[in-house]
Amino acid sequence: MTFQPAEWPRKLRSQHWYGGNSRDTIYHRGWLKNQGYPHDLFDGRPVIGILNTWSELTPCNGSHVKELVEKVKAGVWEAGGFPVEVPVFSASENTYRPTAMMFRNLAALAVEETIRGQPIDGCVLMVGCDKTTPSLMMGAASVDLPAIVVTGGPMLNGYFQGERVGSGTHLWKFSEDVKAGKMTQEEFLEAEQSMSRSTGTCNTMGTASSMASMAEALGMALSGNAAIPAVDSRRRVMAQLSGRRIVQMVKDDLKPSDVMTKQAFENAIRTNAAIGGSTNAVIHLLAMAGRCGVDLTLEDWDRCGRDIPTIVNLMPSGKYLMEEFFYAGGLPVVLKRLGEAGVLHREALTVSGGAIWDEVKDAVNHNDDVILPAEKALTQSGGIVVLKGNLAPGGAVLKPSAATPSLLQHKGRAVVFEDIDDYKARINDDALDIDETCIMVMKNCGPKGYPGMAEVGNMGLPPKVLKKGITDMVRISDARMSGTAYGTVILHTSPEAAAGGPLAVVRSGDMIEVDVANRRLHLDIPEAELTERLSAWTPTHEQPKSGYAWLHQQHVMGADTGADLDFLQGCRGNDVGRDSH
Template identity: 85%
Template structure:
């Protein structure tokens, strides 16, 4: 798309705080000078907020984020801007309870108001763990000030006894091996030390790396940003270049609304299919689209992703990790392949000021076992499958590249768990009436039900099944699944059980049919029986009555539209507002 830069110089937003000689201006400017800033820094140069999600309790957003922030500052100074580092809400999947997803929207709200209420002309979105990427992009989109994403980057490869270890993916694998009697607890503890051997996000194509790839394919990050390891010096170079670039974006008045078009979202959906990305991306991208008023639906995910081959050979779908993906050429190679296959809107604008095709057309694939030729794809029909039927009238999702091919068409007897506690109480019981032909069903784990929609959808199999050598079964829930996980797992079933969706009334012994080819998820009872069961359904007791949990419960929407809070949808802009001093 064509972009027309704004004329420069012009009066910037920050000048409403710092420009002139009024009492209020002197109040704002004078206080900031207590940090030692010379007067000429307030002469109308762009003030850039570096929104840093560093937290010692968010390991993905660890100490390397401090160093990256300094590099971003250097780039901003070089380009004639005025950098100010601002700590913001950091929601980490590996520490937050009941689920980091419950706080994605709270983070987006807090960061949106941080941007709107303070004198920033542009923002650098420093992201890492999977929830920080969508929350900061959602906030920036709602305010619509010039913004650029800088990702913290993935960890280095892990190794255990000569085996490449992927964070998350091998956690599930080793845990199941312990339950199956194939690995001792002592060996599991030994393997723990190899899983996270450097700072950074998950080294698999989990949700963090997926969302970094989404930011790049949307055009919100500089080309090549997604895959550079956290500890690689080139990550610091990327940070400094991004600092330089955001200053020019402010001068040009290049905003998220210029970049986040329907075509950009379609590019991201196809990219997700090509990389074997996380199912979590569905919820985050739908929510982001809602912030900029783009009409994006679950059907768009199926339509755009259905015929895209999965060519990135990374765990959990394949065998390599993010370190090898970077060395092979990273996301630019994938985007180039999509463009050559007619699967990329080549004119989509990026934060560089150039089109996405201009950025990637000269990319070179340095390892065709990591980024596969199309005829050797992990699956020729990648993407996220959207299933519908009487069990999921508003949709459910499944990731084919992480599933077992023989289970993609399956009929089985339901074994039902009413919630996560019921699952934990029953799953290891040797008397549980279950075998590998059954369909495991878990309820009340959606946006309202958990609350917050935790990553519990990839339910571990019962030991009695694992001990037969079985490693996968069909599993259905209204929960999410970690992007590092694998299996034939149906997720995000909508409407969720806690909102009175059909999932709420599934009973032990009901027959469920999964037909991925025909996009069907069916509960084999009559319409009359289903209606009668739903008429008898009642909401769960003991709902939150105060605090953020109550606010979330009252206003969160379904997974099928992004699980955002209903009052946060749409772009509210960045009016300066009234000065109270």
């Protein structure tokens, strides 16, 4: 099938590179022909950039993503497009130091410029892990060319000694069991392989699965995309259908700004509550909204999510894994429930070209122990709780579905760790003055402090407490927590300690009050003393002097606004710029 420019409602962007017979056009077109492409591929059919985050050092985006690209290409060819695979920055939480979060914004910047600077009319975002999903969506939003998300999918269930094993979640659990003397080191090593028994992302409702669900709830992926296991043949079908769909999206000029509206973000927040999604989704959606120019705040998270029951019975909040979630009907069932409850913006547009309600209204729940009835929800008030007070003027977050109910109102003595190194040096010391009534506090682990805001907020409990059979304590930090983790963990405390927030001046022995019902996080010292401590505070950590670390340190925003780089906020569009040849 040969496409003529006249068939399209406007001149395609790629034709600024490939259309006509000028010297510059022949320069662009002629070089690409060294790949063996026939001349008629440049005749006005849409060029679809398949942005591939495959990397052998990003296991969540491993070989299965590479294979999915071929299916996307097949779909693009079938619909009359011209697919080109483009490798992009791939930041893995498993390998990147000091933390992959430090590189999310760098990846988004690289993706943005990759799209803008090349002859691409639309793009397919091949994502998987918890950082590639938001970074590609952020970059695409800043350019605002037609884009569709294809995720790699979760791993299959893990099993160890007859027990269902969730990747990440059981890493934390088994590690604590070893320290408590309930599991041997040899058993821990034996369990390692069962945590990751197939390709794919974490099989719990960790950040990767949460962000796949966010992409679908935002309308940026085809319905049903989030939960299909990585090795399931239906994942390949989804990839091929997405390849077909992006070509029509280019013809319709259906862009991220048409899909990622305030209503779409509110749908995503409510979905995150219903699935028991990761606290990391807060930071990523705030950052994406900032790229779209949508006014989204922490208050929106509390307002939209606080009365939504958590109905998806998955680890770390529940007992099942993503494989069962898919078999039960996946995210369309959850979205249908939200629609029936009157808390879904049914008319929100999706990449399908239709309203989200039309995509999910006929979804069927095949297992009501995996996707629970509202009256049997894991918690009736799910979502992400936003706490404020003199300890967190900018806010802090907590995930109630992963917390111990009895600790949601608690007053305790602070045991302070100045940073992650201080924590590691002292936590296993039986002489540490701590018991289960205390509140563990860790500083200098936020966007500037770590730097990059690592997933260290779910501090392991001291062995002396674990040996009593205690499995949870209140923990407060300016860090993040893995979406696979659990516990009464207060995170993203803003402003962070490294920026001189009140967290910086908390001392061991101070009393701290946590009152989740009233959204309060209070350092129990006189206001005058807090003011005096803050005025005497000086930074303690050495600042980077060059390179990306310096750029990040100078420009990263607080967790309460998404921890993006300040100069990357907003949409810069897709102007083709000047041809230099």
